[in-house]
Amino acid sequence: xxxxxxCVFAMRSFRRRVSARRGWLKQLSISARSATVSAVAVLVALxxxxxxxxxxxxxxxxxxxxxxxxxxxxSIVSSLDTNPPDGLDDALLTTSQRVVAIQLVGPNGEVVxxxxxxxxTPLVPVDRFDYNLLRGLSDDAVANDDMRxxxxxxxxxxxxxxxxxxxxxxxxxxxxxxxxxxxACGAPIIVGVAAAVSYRLVRRSLQSVDAIRSRVAEISASDxxxxxxxxxxxxxxxxxxxxxxxxxxxxxxxxxxxxxFVGDASHELRSPLTTIISGLEAAEDHPEILDTGLxxxxxxxxxxxxxxxxxxxxxxxxxxxHRLVTHAKEVSVNEVAEAEVARARHDASCAIHSVxxxxxxxxxxxxxxxxxxxxLDNAVRHATSRVDVCVGSRDREAVIEISDDGPGIGPEDRTxxxxxxxxLDSDRSRSSGGAGLGLAIVAEVVAAxxxxxxxxxxxxxxxxxxxxxPQHTNR
Numbered sequence: 275x276x277x278x279x280x281c282v283f284a285m286r287s288f289r290r291r292v293s294a295r296r297g298w299l300k301q302l303s304i305s306a307r308s309a310t311v312s313a314v315a316v317l318v319a320l321x322x323x324x325x326x327x328x329x330x331x332x333x334x335x336x337x338x339x340x341x342x343x344x345x346x347x348x349s350i351v352s353s354l355d356t357n358p359p360d361g362l363d364d365a366l367l368t369t370s371q372r373v374v375a376i377q378l379v380g381p382n383g384e385v386v387x388x389x390x391x392x393x394x395t396p397l398v399p400v401d402r403f404d405y406n407l408l409r410g411l412s413d414d415a416v417a418n419d420d421m422r423x424x425x426x427x428x429x430x431x432x433x434x435x436x437x438x439x440x441x442x443x444x445x446x447x448x449x450x451x452x453x454x455x456x457x458a459c460g461a462p463i464i465v466g467v468a469a470a471v472s473y474r475l476v477r478r479s480l481q482s483v484d485a486i487r488s489r490v491a492e493i494s495a496s497d498x499x500x501x502x503x504x505x506x507x508x509x510x511x512x513x514x515x516x517x518x519x520x521x522x523x524x525x526x527x528x529x530x531x532x533x534x535f536v537g538d539a540s541h542e543l544r545s546p547l548t549t550i551i552s553g554l555e556a557a558e559d560h561p562e563i564l565d566t567g568l569x570x571x572x573x574x575x576x577x578x579x580x581x582x583x584x585x586x587x588x589x590x591x592x593x594x595x596h597r598l599v600t601h602a603k604e605v606s607v608n609e610v611a612e613a614e615v616a617r618a619r620h621d622a623s624c625a626i627h628s629v630x631x632x633x634x635x636x637x638x639x640x641x642x643x644x645x646x647x648x649x650l651d652n653a654v655r656h657a658t659s660r661v662d663v664c665v666g667s668r669d670r671e672a673v674i675e676i677s678d679d680g681p682g683i684g685p686e687d688r689t690x691x692x693x694x695x696x697x698l699d700s701d702r703s704r705s706s707g708g709a710g711l712g713l714a715i716v717a718e719v720v721a722a723x724x725x726x727x728x729x730x731x732x733x734x735x736x737x738x739x740x741x742x743x744p745q746h747t748n749r
């Protein structure tokens with residue numbers, strides 16, 4: 275139990291130290307933090323790579339020493355097969371940088387020949403060798419000397435001899451130490467250069483970010499035409515600046531549209547409100563004129579007009595917030611169209627012909643009803659003598675066609691009429707109660723249901739409004 279408590283305490287202390295170091299690192303600037311992380315990463319990489327390189331070099335050099343000693347053993351053994359010990363070639367008994375000691379041990383265990391740094395006694399007990407070549411005994415096998423030993427026992431006509439060749443490992447160790455020292459001395463320089471370069475690059479990149487931040491801080495709602503500077507480099511900072519400028523362009527366009535919308539709405543609301551106030555003020559000064567005619571002919575129509583305009587504005591506001599379709603369910607577009615045709619026929623000054631077929635869609639019934647009503651009212655308003663309504667299904671889409679034989683809409687205006695507060699005939703639209711929002715509402719409802727609305731020429735004369743809604747039903 276005591277050991278467990280000590281372990282838990284130690285882990286908590288370690289975590290606190292790690293958290294403190296991380297907190298210290300977070301207090302640095304991004305440039306300094308990047309330089310620190312780069313320096314640590316390069317230092318670790320250099321330490322690992324240098325260690326692996328030094329070990330590999332050490333082993334490679336030792337392998338070279340072992341190859342040299344083993345090759346000399348084989349050569350001497352081969353010579354002893356045909357020559358007596360005294361007849362060995364002098365070239366076989368010479369030393370070099372790798373081969374530093376040679377011993378020929380006789381049958382009685384005494385060294386009969388020795389060359390170089392070889393002592394008078396065997397470097398390694400002869401009982402460690404047999405008739406197979408033994409190469410690369412580590413220098414631990416040789417007491418008080420840095421040698422790697424290879425050896426082999428051989429039967430000759432003059433008896434059994436043991437050949438022992440020692441290779442110098444001290445030079446190999448010196449080279450490995452020198453390489454490690456050079457790496458250790460060069461590491462601070464490399465780490466310092468890496469940290470400095472990382473710091474400079476990050477700081478230079480952040481200067482562009484700081485310029486963008488400063489410009490964004492200067493931009494206000496009253497001056498959205500300003501743009502952030504785009505660096506000349508084609509990197510992530512440049513992409514960020516371009517994206518931010520595109521965002522500012524959208525915000526500016528939205529702000530201007532909102533200003534136009536507020537101005538147009540204020541203008542449209544001012545007209546009926548002015549009429550109502552003028553009528554009430556006149557009635558206040560002359561109570562005798564406040565009769566049913568004034569109320570039904572002037573005040574009530576203007577009040578209804580203002581209410582309709584407010585309803586339209588609220589609907590468009592919901593469309594801007596993507597809340598136009600609140601209750602999606604299966605709607606029979608043909609039934610909605612028949613109900614709207616029946617309503618329009620009561621007050622229409624022209625004939626309305628309808629042909630409807632089953633056309634179910636998944637959507638908002640009230641919004642689709644408003645869509646058909648606006649298209650139908652617009653067609654009746656401009657028709658000369660006839661309006662045709664056709665509803666059906668085609669290619670998994672509900673199709674609504676409403677045509678009139680009016681003056682038509684020119685190709686140059688067929689996109690503009692779906693904008694807010696746009697009237698192609700302002701005087702006639704204003705006198706009939708229109709505020710230029712009907713087709714804008716149609717466009718918003720169609721977009722909310724994932725459909726399309728287009729304007730085409732009617733055969734002969736007039737205009738055809740064509741709406742297509744996808745039939746994503748529950749069936």
